[in-house]
Amino acid sequence: MNIQASFVRSAAGETDLPSDGLVEIAFVGRSNVGKSSLINALVRERVARTSAAPGKTRLANVYRVRRGGAAPFYLLDLPGYGYARGGDSGFEELAGAVFARQPAGLLLVDARHPGLATDRQAWGWIQGTAAAHALVATKIDKLSRAERLHAMRTLEAVFENSVLPVSAVTGEGLEALWTLIDRLLNSSQPRRPLHPRPRETATRPHPRRKS
Template identity: 35%
Template structure:
């Protein structure tokens, strides 16, 4: 398990801005975007709430496929070193692999998610969440390969790391790397319950904002 450490930035503000299913509904104000995507029930909402330390910023549900829009949250980051402040969008994307409303809804969702990925000029990185307890499913592999094929930077985060033993973390990370076909891939184990991995994710975001 990655231990927590002193992070580069502190999230001092987080607010919901907009929900969209087409580019015309995206926020008018342009700024760097860090997108989060994963299978339904991978723990995306819990991770977003853990990262921002804002309870219920992203709604947590036991019902897969609840998020059906692209949700934009404006986050404000303050650097510890010089106290400078920078804003960015955290973009919460619908979960793939499940849609309670059926195959037609999945096709619609896939279409507007793809359009977002291919048209937004502000995306810095796509954080793909994969459940560390299990081998990646085919939809995880397909999404990863699609993002890479379309030249979108991917940062893989292995969620629910508190659900397995510390000894199992490295073993399962290795299995995820093998399934994705990239042995040298950096994967961040994350626990939303214990906030393990949060400092490293904050540093990643902090460095992105500097760039």
């Protein structure tokens, strides 16, 4: 299936976020959990910057994505929590601005560290604010079969929700994640434009052809 993805902008706050009313999904997770890598794997292109050093991005990166004949949507890559110097107040403010828009929310947790307190807090918060929400376990390729069984069981027990195992490296779970994203986007309300454009086409006279 044809996928088009482009970087729109980095947003420091509410005023930088798009205002044309497309549906949105926010990717949330600790720094280094693999948000940017998963975005690149999903769209099969390196649109998002990844880094082995956590906590580099303090802005939300906005991508416009279109898959096949489906309606385009915005994918918001939030800065990772857990590594900010002097607390996470910057993250909270930005996340608050993003979630006030009632996007769909996808929480990414590292399959190797199931049930961290910060992840559980984030899940509680997403459940309370996002229009629709789901969970994925990242870097599943790093676990042996036995580790994986244990991790998935622990995750589903802790979050009381199904968790989709994914890997940006092997591509495992990506098709299932697209299906999940479609479902989340469909069950979140289309946003009304904040600043509707004047309806140029309706008021402009039809161009006349010269004969």
